[in-house]
Amino acid sequence: MEKLSFRHTTQRALAGAKAQAITGVVASGNLEVLLERALAPTECTVEIETPIRGYGEVWAAVVADFVARSQPGGLRITINDGGARPDTVSLRLLQGARLMEV
Amino acid sequence: MTLAEIIASLFPEGHSVTVAEGLVNGEGPFRGGRLAVIGIDGDTALGVDGACRLAGYVLDVVRRGGAAPILVAIDSDSQRMSRRDELLGLNEYLAHLAKTLLLADAHGHPTVGLIYGHSAAGAFIATALATRVLVGLPGANPSVMDLPSVARVTKLPLDRLEAMAKDTPVFAPGLDNMVRTGAVQAVLDPDQPLAEQIAAVIDALPADDTRDRAGRERGGRPVAEAIAAQVVREAAFG
Amino acid sequence: MSERIIDPAAKGWATSWYEASARARIDGLLDAGSFREVIGPEQRQMSPHLPLFDLPRAFDDGMIVGSGRLDGKPVLVAAQEGRFMGGAFGEVHGAKLVGLLRAALALKPDAVLILFDTGGVRLQEANAGETAIAEVMRAITKLRAAGVPVIGLIGGRAGAYGGGGLIAGTCSRLVVSEGGRISVSGPEVIETNKGAEEFDSRDRALVWRTMGGKHRRLIGGADAYADDTVAAFRQAALDQIGRAPAFDLATLEAEQARLEQRLTRFGDCRDGTEIWARLGVNDPEAVPALTTAAFDTLLASLGETTHDAR
DSSP states (O other), X not given: OEEEEEEEEOSXXXXXXXXXXXXXXXXXXXXXXXXXXXXXXXXXXXXXXXXSTTOHHHHHHHHHHHHHHHOXXXXXXXXXXXXXXXXXXXXXXXXXXXXXXX | OOHXXXXXXXXXXXXXXXXXXXXXXXXXXXXXXXXXXXXXXXXXXXXXXXXXXXHHHHHHHHHHOSOOOEEEEEEEEEEOOOHHHHHTTHHHHHHHHHHHHHHHHHXXXXXXXXXXXXXXXXXXXHTGGGSSEEEEOXXXXXXXXXXXXXXXXXXXXXXXXXXHXXXXXXXXXXXXXXXXXXXXXXXXXXXXXXXXXXXXXXXXXXXXXXXXXXXXXXXXXXXXXXXXXXXXXXXXXX | XXXXXXXXXXXXXXXXXXXXXXXXXXXXXXXXXXXEEESOGGGOOOOSSXXXXXXXXXXXXXXXXXXXXXXXXXXXXXXXXXXXXXXXXXXXXXXHHHHHHHHHHHHOOSEEEEEEOBOSBOGGGHHHHHHHHHHHXXXXXXXXXXXXXXXXXXXXXXXXXXXXXXXXXXXXXXXXXXXXXXOSSOHHHHHHHHOTTTOOTXXXXXXXXXXXXXXXXXXXXXXXXEOSBHHHHHHXXXXXXXXXXXXXXXHHHHHHHHHHHHHHHHTTOOSHHHHHHHHTOSOGGGXXXXXXXXXXXXXXXXXXXXXXXX
16 A cells, blocks of 8 residues: 655635535545544645555645645545546545535 | 264263254253254255254244253355355345344353354354354364455465465454454363363353454454444434 | 535435445435434544555445434434445444444434445455354344344345345345345355356346345345335335334244245245246236336235235
């Protein structure tokens, strides 16, 4: 298993007051994303555990893109990856952020 | 030990235990009362017909009343794998057999499993694992699936699985692993009279299901007991 | 006050039970906002064994347990995520269900609902999974003896296979839908062991005639047949709570008679259609394609298709 960890600073905190959310399932081509409102308002961390090694740069790019788009300040995001494609990862992250904005 | 040796060691004064088509049934004198015996011999697969007969034997014991413990002696294959068995609802027959044993145990007939040969999967769950306490004899081989089949299904090389099996008792077949998991309480001594050993097992029967505690103590299941206990503590109605 | 943390796009009355995630099923089944999860994903109580196999883990190990209300009634609920490791029983997965059943002894809910979606024992944790299944079966009978009904709901893509099928057989009542299969050995395992002549695992129609929801309902292996919607399962679960038989000698004697009679009546049948014909179905070949409404009509026309011998 490969473990990846990214830390970002955002311009603002994610809207809403939801404490946590979970979306997705650990299965082939899929992933599970747990989001927790646990950090300082402009901090965001994304930790990933994946069985597919060697795609660190792709993950970095997907995460950076998500952070820029959603500004998920305050969120600790943890991912269990089942071998998802980058577009599926992006989708789940966006779904997760939407759930947290409630 | 063969079944014949086991029965002779349990009942030195005689007994009425018979075997027909791999199904064991009967009883003998035991500590001033009787000990009922049911089971499977000859590495026989357990299908709807066998499960139905065995369940009937268990219900016979309960219906007769009294306080005879029930010994469930097992040398079985897995459940019988066939279209007919599944068509007829094998899951219900195996569950029913387990239920009769669980009912008997709750109705004054303590159940003791004795695995002396093979057993696997649905047959193992419906018989040996449905008793209040399960003991084994050396050489017994309970399994979920043999390692070569596990290798095929998981697509891992067999030698790698064999190496992993040395580090953890959680997946490979074998009596010792089932002892460490907490499913098997103890391994009896084939060179000592069985009647006394079974009597001691009955005298030490736990009131509750403590297999997960044994699994933690022996290292076979490091977290199960704590997880279950946490759910018990935290489940509540708002 | 509970946190509804599942995807809002996945819930709703008309939601397909088959397609829904375990969390979405719980959310749609129970009264809105009533679910309180125990050992939630944020606790990260994951499998200690899967990393050895380089396999990804799930935050909840594919088993979600907690309390809630069903039309105001207090219930405990367990739901398996069939898409994670085939919904199979591992150490943590099994222990959560065992704990829930033991909790029910103290809390005495109106029912425990088990939302099955499992292929059976998780091979990578075989010994732990198999022992947990036995612990679950013991806990269910103890709970039933204490007067708490245990209702099984079976309608997911993994069905209730292997040890899951045995656990289902210990429940007080079973609700099944078209997609919910119940069996011990799977089609592939039968074919591998006995050949394609015995069971062609690629013949989906054969699989459903042998192990599928309609067949199980017709032969008495399940007590209620539900449409593939969350609403239908909710209604069926509510309905079955009041019909749970006691766990006692009389019930097991009745089940013995029922199961013996089944062997006598159908023991020589080769296919589900033969069994249905003997049950009085005029056009057995048409059964698989029947809509839920048409199937309900058929059941009513057959007369006594329910029993309480379980």
